[in-house]
Amino acid sequence: MSGKTPIFIIGATGYIGGTVLSRLLAHHNAHTFDITALVRSPEKAKILKERFGVHSAVGSFEDTALLEQLSANAHVVLSMADSDDVAAMQAILQGLKKRHESTGDVPVLIHTSGTGQLIDGQETKGMAATDLIYDDTNFDQMASIKPTAFHRDVDLLTFAADAEGYCRTYVVLPSTIYGTAHNALVAAGVQNPRSIQIPMLAKASLHRGRAGMVGAGLSRWPNVHIDDVADLYIILLDAIASKGADAVDHGARGCYFAENGEHAAYEISRAIGEAMVALGRASDPEPTPFTDDELKHYFGSVEMGHYWGTNSRCRAAHARTLGWAPRYATRDMIASVSGEVEAIVEARSYETFKAQFSKPILARFNIPGDA
Known part of the structure; x- marks a missing residue:
């Protein structure tokens, strides 16, 4: 026009x-x-x-x-x-x-x-945060x-x-x-109204009956x-x-x-655990490490599962020079987890939860899928 x-x-x-x-x-x-x-x-x-x-x-x-x-x-x-x-x-x-x-x-x-x-x-498999930002x-x-x-x-x-x-x-x-x-x-x-990141961890946790994490959940990501x-x-x-x-x-x-803040992987898993206890889906909110078999089952391969134990740290200084002023912080992300878990339970989508990462995506990570 x-x-x-x-x-x-x-x-x-x-x-x-x-x-x-x-x-x-x-x-x-x-x-x-x-x-x-x-x-x-x-x-x-x-x-x-x-x-x-x-x-x-x-x-x-x-x-x-x-x-x-x-x-x-x-x-x-x-x-x-x-x-x-x-x-x-x-x-x-x-x-x-x-x-x-x-x-x-x-x-x-x-x-x-x-x-x-x-x-x-x-890639620390959840056992440490790294210093590179x-x-x-x-x-x-x-x-x-x-x-x-x-x-x-x-x-x-x-x-x-x-x-x-x-x-x-x-x-x-x-x-x-x-x-x-x-x-x-x-x-x-x-429009699809939801992310796949936190819900994927929540579905795996609901399926196993307890909140899960990779390693000790010490790796850090922005949000x-x-x-x-x-x-x-x-x-x-x-x-x-x-x-x-x-x-x-x-x-x-x-x-x-x-980004507007960062979190340790443990924080998300713990929030999932607390939501599961509140919904009667677990008796203990403390997350436990995924086993290798669980990583393979839920995320397509052990290597792909370890992705959830990686560190990705950054600061969005460039965007802020344009006048970007994000309103929501890490505390808001943690508070949102219970709603994600409730939505999954209501939809019962965790009951048939399978790995949501396809082999082509695994290939783009340069990670071979397990047979």
Whole structure:
């Protein structure tokens, strides 16, 4: 549409993407946005169009030709689905390059990665916290992250595209995300309202009848509320729109952590245990270590289970320079755990709980799945 900014959203029905889309729909400049979403479900596509005025294309990350076409049509692409699909990102970037070559426009890509890439060398199997803390304003430190780190291969593709000059790229790296999303998209049945991180541990704990942890639960991760994550995307977009894309750190300098405090793994497991006792699902709130057999059963492999005993420590200084001021802290995350456990018990989803990490995801961690 003439005069409107074409925005392409990938992951619009997901936990992060749907929450960001709800913010865009309520944005004071929403009337200037022409939003298109890629969705798998024709039913959800219909709802997005009829109730929210969002154009939709039905497809998936596997439809690389469609990804390329939709990206070529957009000035802004928000990638908030798979952080690790190289082929999909190549298609997105090819579309943005075509747009630049045909129109002269320098489009914007905001990609979602994660602080999982910081765990390299910090795998303590839950027996210790490590001292290394990443600061996203320390560009030399950020550049030292290994190319083989989780999510990093896709991030590097975005950096290279920015360096070529045909687009401006920015990477948001959320940490442990928590909280239930509440918005019109959730109410309409379009958006997934919950994370998988804490619920996965809760399901495993409920199934075994006692809260579980890896090792002694001493490893540390940052945490961030879903509403604060969504705010960061909007603040970043607003900064790009008001200052100009070149005035906001981009490319290899354009990484923005999303965190507001950190926790020891034990704290989450203990909160799960307390919720289980309150619900009559356990007699003791104190978590115990998962056995190797349990790690394999619940998380796909012993090695993958040890992921929950890694350290990923960072400070989101960069995002705060943009004016991002997260409202929720670690205490809010701990307080939210009981609601997650209650929801799982109510749905009885733990009774048939299986490993939620597929072999392709294990491969992206460079961890072989057990037979």
